[in-house]
Amino acid sequence: MAVLDHPAENVSPPVAQRAPSWATTLDHKQIGILYIITSLIFMAVGGLEALIIRAQLWVPDSHLVGPDMFNQLFTMHGTTMVFFVVMPMLFGFGNYLIPLMIGARDMAFPRLNAFSYWMFAFGGTLTYLSFLAGGAPNVGWFAYAPLTEYAFSRDHSTDYWILGLMVSGIGTTATAVNLVTTILVMRAPGMSLARVPLFVWMMMFDGVLLIFALPPFTAAAIMLLLDRGLGAHFFDTQAGGSALLWQHLFWFFGHPEVYIMALPAFGIISEVVPVFSRKVIFGYESVAAATVVIGVISMGVWAHHMFTVGMSDALDAIFSGASFLIAVPTGIKMFNWIATIYGGKIRMQSPMLFAVGFLAMFLIGGLTGIMLAAVPIDWQVSDSYFVVGHFHYVLFGGSLFAIMAAYYFWFPKMTGRLLSERLARWHFWLMLAGFNLTFFPMHIAGLLGMPRRIYTYSADRGWTIWNQLSTVGAMLLAVSFLFFFWNLFVSWRRGESSGDDPWDAWTLEWATTSPPAHYNFEEIPIVRSRRPLWDLKHPEDPDWEHE
Amino acid sequence: MSEAHLTSAAATGHGHHRGFPAADFNEEHRVQVGMACFICSEAAFFSTLIVAYITYLGKDTIGPTPAEVLRWPLVIAGTIALVSSSFTVHWANSALRQGDLSAFRRWLAATILLGIAFLAGTAAEWRDLIVEHGLTIGTNLFGTTYFTLVGFHALHVTVGVIVLTLMLALSAKRFVSQQHQVGFEVVSWYWHLVDSVWLVVFTVVYVIGR
Numbered sequence: 093m094a095v096l097d098h099p100a101e102n103v104s105p106p107v108a109q110r111a112p113s114w115a116t117t118l119d120h121k122q123i124g125i126l127y128i129i130t131s132l133i134f135m136a137v138g139g140l141e142a143l144i145i146r147a148q149l150w151v152p153d154s155h156l157v158g159p160d161m162f163n164q165l166f167t168m169h170g171t172t173m174v175f176f177v178v179m180p181m182l183f184g185f186g187n188y189l190i191p192l193m194i195g196a197r198d199m200a201f202p203r204l205n206a207f208s209y210w211m212f213a214f215g216g217t218l219t220y221l222s223f224l225a226g227g228a229p230n231v232g233w234f235a236y237a238p239l240t241e242y243a244f245s246r247d248h249s250t251d252y253w254i255l256g257l258m259v260s261g262i263g264t265t266a267t268a269v270n271l272v273t274t275i276l277v278m279r280a281p282g283m284s285l286a287r288v289p290l291f292v293w294m295m296m297f298d299g300v301l302l303i304f305a306l307p308p309f310t311a312a313a314i315m316l317l318l319d320r321g322l323g324a325h326f327f328d329t330q331a332g333g334s335a336l337l338w339q340h341l342f343w344f345f346g347h348p349e350v351y352i353m354a355l356p357a358f359g360i361i362s363e364v365v366p367v368f369s370r371k372v373i374f375g376y377e378s379v380a381a382a383t384v385v386i387g388v389i390s391m392g393v394w395a396h397h398m399f400t401v402g403m404s405d406a407l408d409a410i411f412s413g414a415s416f417l418i419a420v421p422t423g424i425k426m427f428n429w430i431a432t433i434y435g436g437k438i439r440m441q442s443p444m445l446f447a448v449g450f451l452a453m454f455l456i457g458g459l460t461g462i463m464l465a466a467v468p469i470d471w472q473v474s475d476s477y478f479v480v481g482h483f484h485y486v487l488f489g490g491s492l493f494a495i496m497a498a499y500y501f502w503f504p505k506m507t508g509r510l511l512s513e514r515l516a517r518w519h520f521w522l523m524l525a526g527f528n529l530t531f532f533p534m535h536i537a538g539l540l541g542m543p544r545r546i547y548t549y550s551a552d553r554g555w556t557i558w559n560q561l562s563t564v565g566a567m568l569l570a571v572s573f574l575f576f577f578w579n580l581f582v583s584w585r586r587g588e589s590s591g592d593d594p595w596d597a598w599t600l601e602w603a604t605t606s607p608p609a610h611y612n613f614e615e616i617p618i619v620r621s622r623r624p625l626w627d628l629k630h631p632e633d634p635d636w637e638h639e
Numbered sequence: 640m641s642e643a644h645l646t647s648a649a650a651t652g653h654g655h656h657r658g659f660p661a662a663d664f665n666e667e668h669r670v671q672v673g674m675a676c677f678i679c680s681e682a683a684f685f686s687t688l689i690v691a692y693i694t695y696l697g698k699d700t701i702g703p704t705p706a707e708v709l710r711w712p713l714v715i716a717g718t719i720a721l722v723s724s725s726f727t728v729h730w731a732n733s734a735l736r737q738g739d740l741s742a743f744r745r746w747l748a749a750t751i752l753l754g755i756a757f758l759a760g761t762a763a764e765w766r767d768l769i770v771e772h773g774l775t776i777g778t779n780l781f782g783t784t785y786f787t788l789v790g791f792h793a794l795h796v797t798v799g800v801i802v803l804t805l806m807l808a809l810s811a812k813r814f815v816s817q818q819h820q821v822g823f824e825v826v827s828w829y830w831h832l833v834d835s836v837w838l839v840v841f842t843v844v845y846v847i848g849r
Contacts, residue, residue, distance in 0.1 A: 200669050200672075200673060201669075201673060265680050268676070268680070269673055269676040269677050269680065270673075272672070272676050273669060273672045273673040273676060276672050277668055277669045277672050278669070299676075303676055303679050303680045303683070304679065304680070304683050305683075306680070306683075307680045307681070307683040307684035307687065308683055308684070308686070308687040310684060311684050311687035311688055311691075312687065314787075315691065315787065318776065318783070318787060322776050322777060323776065323777030324776045324777060324782075324783040324786075324787065325777070325779065325780050325783045326691060326695075326783055326784075326787075331700060331779065331780060332695070332698045332699055332700045332779075332780050333695070333780060333783075334694065334695075337691065337694055341687060341691075
């Protein structure tokens with residue numbers, strides 16, 4: 093039974109009648125689901141690209157796709173996964189959940205919200221249309237100048253990359269403005285910033301990071317476009333321009349971007365872990381404060397991607413030190429999550445399973461990150477497969493495991509149906525095994541000297557076995573995602589009915605019906621603690637008497 | 640603000656419950672907070688262009704250099720016009736808050752005219768640079784960075800003039816009243832931003848760069 097809401101019966105008309113309302117919708121829940129579905133489609137495409145990459149590297153001296161296509165594949169795989177999968181998935185959950193969590197009826201600017209989604213969808217489509225126009229972008233997701241200058245990249249593939257990312261980037265900036273404004277202005281009475289769920293805290297700081305990190309990237313993309321289209325000289329070394337400026341500007345965005353993808357994942361974990369441990373989060377204030385510290389430091393570490401380009405020793409030392417420092421607030425969060433689990437009544441249901449998977453995988457990624465922050469080690473393994481292994485542990489093991497936890501946790505809220513636990517377990521164990529089998533051998537291949545982005549290698553290098561392990565792992569991962577997609581499809585059609593609050597959770601989104609009515613809350617709740625739904629369920633022992 | 644709440648939460652955690660603090664902003668602040676966020680993103684955008692300009696100062700392999708082609712009188716006149724327009728838009732906002740619609744329209748028209756005067760100055764300067772001195776975006780690094788930075792600023796002034804002109808047209812049709820004051824106020828913030836960016840551009844391009 094809905095605690096706060098009594099909507100009319102849910103009668104949904106056929107899909108054909110509902111389609112136009114999805115195209116013109118301004119409702120944050122529908123826009124959130126649009127984000128999630130679109131990013132799932134991009135995820136299937138980006139995953140397929142990864143599989144072809146792994147197939148190409150299965151045996152030495154392979155000519156399955158050849159060097160040109162290989163360049164296009166790894167560029168599109170990276171670009172897709174970062175810009176058209178992980179970010180929009182997080183925005184999808186943010187869009188859907190934030191107004192519900194803070195007790196609002198919608199985002200602050202619903203029209204801007206729809207605009208953001210369509211810019212993302214259009215930008216992603218535009219980037220992929222390049223396949224029909226002679227060739228996809230083939231310059232890496234970092235698009236280093238001068239490789240991207242007109243002299244070295246004469247077809248239009250790079251222009252597609254710039255324009256696609258600029259278009260979706262404008263939408264993302266608008267999303268950031270919308271998120272920050274919504275969280276600052278639209279909260280229900282009593283919901284102070286010290287009482288919002290941690291997911292909301294982290295999405296707000298995500299918005300702040302985006303507001304400061306994304307426009308420099310847009311400016312750099314415009315500079316590159318002017319170089320290519322109008323003969324400007326920003327990154328043209330022969331006219332005195334600097335290829336390094338591109339790297340600085342790109343990573344000034346690109347490094348915070350890592351945290352833009354990680355912070356909401358931390359937020360998801362901070363919601364899932366307490367509910368499935370039956371304890372309040374340990375150290376709410378320190379988790380929130382660590383978010384702020386991570387956000388601030390992440391803006392000052394970009395040049396650790398550039399230790400090998402020959403900056404001064406002093407700069408190397410500063411950026412190395414700042415990179416080490418970021419492990420401190422991240423460690424605080426890990427400590428808080430583990431302390432929340434410790435001594436709890438743990439329910440190992442699918443969301444918790446993925447959350448624990450996140451803790452372990454993200455830890456490995458964090459540890460190799462500390463190794464890479466040490467300049468001498470970075471000089472040794474930079475641009476090797478060690479780095480590829482590292483960032484997949486962070487972004488896949490971190491962000492994507494957390495996103496999977498979010499799917500299993502909030503799917504009942506969005507559809508009113510539970511995902512199958514049996515399929516979820518197949519998905520989880522296959523994903524965990526496949527993930528480690530894919531990415532752990534990359535560390536070893538990297539230490540053995542295998543560079544990134546090579547399309548093939550000779551048999552005498554000793555890399556063959558590690559590549560074959562990775563390829564087998566990638567196939568396992570693909571199978572695990574078949575279970576996931578199948579689960580989504582089957583459970584959406586005829587999954588077990590979930591009720592409004594299947595996990596006995598404590599935040600406001602579970603106080604409405606599943607799925608929520610268009611207006612979210614019939615009456616805006618009054619919040620008196622960090623667990624408003626606990627207070628409603630337990631009037632004899634509310635939290636606010638103890639806070 | 641957030642710190643204050645964290646402190647109060649820490650205090651309540653120790654048993655000193657202080658009632659139920661309301662949200663930090665009312666919904667009427669929605670437009671203001673949104674515009675403040677947008678202005679921050681714009682500041683980050685222009686900072687990047689300015690960093691690029693400073694990076695390439697004096698790195699040109701061929702001329703013309705800024706000192707050879709940039710002229711003082713026109714740009715100083717333009718700067719005075721744009722700085723004045725920050726005052727007129729402020730007075731327009733004050734007039735609207737007090738409900739004096741005719742004064743609002745006068746100051747708004749003055750702001751638009753000053754903005755157009757600034758753009759005319761930029762146009763004249765660009766004509767001089769392109770036609771007389773042969774400096775284009777492709778000539779050298781100075782041309783590249785100058786036209787990009789000043790061009791994007793001029794684009795923002797143009798957008799501002801269009802929005803202000805729309806407001807004036809709506810006001811002439813009696814569609815603008817005191818209750819739209821917050822809406823106009825955030826437009827005036829945008830105009831102040833464009834003005835502040837110009838002061839930095841002026842300092843970097845015409846004072847230091849010259």
